[in-house]
Amino acid sequence: MSGPGTQRSGLLQIGEVAERVGLSLRTVRYYEEQGLLEPASRSPGGFRLYSTDQVDRLALIKQMKPLGFTVQEMRELLDARDALRSVPAASVPAETAAATLSEYADAAAKRCAKLSEQLDQAKGLAGQLRSEAQQHRTTS
Amino acid sequence: MSGPGTQRSGLLQIGEVAERVGLSLRTVRYYEEQGLLEPASRSPGGFRLYSTDQVDRLALIKQMKPLGFTVQEMRELLDARDALRSVPAASVPAETAAATLSEYADAAAKRCAKLSEQLDQAKGLAGQLRSEAQQHRTTS
DNA sequence: ACGACGATTACGACGCGTGACAGTTA
DNA sequence: TTAACTGTCACGCGTCGTAATCGTCG
Numbered sequence: 001m002s003g004p005g006t007q008r009s010g011l012l013q014i015g016e017v018a019e020r021v022g023l024s025l026r027t028v029r030y031y032e033e034q035g036l037l038e039p040a041s042r043s044p045g046g047f048r049l050y051s052t053d054q055v056d057r058l059a060l061i062k063q064m065k066p067l068g069f070t071v072q073e074m075r076e077l078l079d080a081r082d083a084l085r086s087v088p089a090a091s092v093p094a095e096t097a098a099a100t101l102s103e104y105a106d107a108a109a110k111r112c113a114k115l116s117e118q119l120d121q122a123k124g125l126a127g128q129l130r131s132e133a134q135q136h137r138t139t140s
Numbered sequence: 141m142s143g144p145g146t147q148r149s150g151l152l153q154i155g156e157v158a159e160r161v162g163l164s165l166r167t168v169r170y171y172e173e174q175g176l177l178e179p180a181s182r183s184p185g186g187f188r189l190y191s192t193d194q195v196d197r198l199a200l201i202k203q204m205k206p207l208g209f210t211v212q213e214m215r216e217l218l219d220a221r222d223a224l225r226s227v228p229a230a231s232v233p234a235e236t237a238a239a240t241l242s243e244y245a246d247a248a249a250k251r252c253a254k255l256s257e258q259l260d261q262a263k264g265l266a267g268q269l270r271s272e273a274q275q276h277r278t279t280s
Numbered sequence: 281a282c283g284a285c286g287a288t289t290a291c292g293a294c295g296c297g298t299g300a301c302a303g304t305t306a
Numbered sequence: 307t308t309a310a311c312t313g314t315c316a317c318g319c320g321t322c323g324t325a326a327t328c329g330t331c332g
Contacts, residue, residue: 045305063265066258084276094276102273108266118206119255125203126248133242136234185330
């Protein structure tokens with residue numbers, strides 16, 4: 001027991017985080033370098049410690065990746081989102097953050113649509129390939 | 141008139157091909173380097189000349205790309221497909237080619253499924269972002 | 281002989297990570 | 307002691323872009 005990474009505080013070390021989200025340690029650090037996710041705190045010795053919220057955030061990053069956003073774009077998106085949550089509503093910064101977030105939401109939707117289209121084409125192709133292959137497999 | 145690229149022979153120059161398929165000249169040549177598509181012939185002066193079948197092949201390549209196959213995998217897939225079409229049916233090479241093609245068809249289907257899943261997640265996320273953004277946009 | 285088109289070669293760049301290493305912490 | 311973690315540097319891969327220079331086609 002006393003598995004590493006699981007502190008009494010509820011904070012997780014990078015290894016736990018990486019495993020839960022399905023990323024490599026290296027990648028998590030890379031995202032940090034790129035400004036995507038700063039650990040909530042550090043252990044006295046310098047180990048990165050993450051909250052479960054941050055695990056969620058990482059998972060979210062991972063989910064958005066298929067849409068092909070660059071790491072920098074994701075940073076901007078997440079920054080805007082954070083700003084929206086931490087800034088007094090109906091303030092000027094909230095408005096600009098909302099605008100940015102809205103842009104990204106639109107972009108995300110557009111990419112979804114394009115991907116959807118490509119995926120349909122690819123599905124058709126995959127089916128076609130399969131039938132071409134099976135046409136020559138008299139015995140299943 | 142006498143548009144360049146349209147020969148009486150029905151063969152097309154690389155520019156026409158690239159435009160029809162929606163790839164750059166560079167990309168078409170790159171695919172050739174990687175063994176994906178050799179031009180049907182060359183003009184006396186060395187210009188690449190493509191048949192319309194090859195245009196189709198390029199289009200197919202373009203459509204399969206969203207599935208994330210490497211260029212080398214696509215080469216193998218296309219080679220197997222070509223083999224199936226040029227080899228006497230029910231021969232041994234046809235069987236192995238069919239097996240290869242079948243594998244790739246399966247792989248393609250799997251990737252389609254995975255992409256589909258990812259896309260669904262991403263769609264959900266996009267919607268969520270959109271609503272988060274709009275929540276702060278009292279005036280549309 | 282002119283203008284569009286193409287060939288070849290080569291250098292580079294971007295985005296996204298991935299090793300490797302030597303030292304530190306738990 | 308051992309496993310996990312640290313920072314840093316640098317490398318690799320895929321997919322082309324771009325440019326220079328020169329040949330071809332009609």
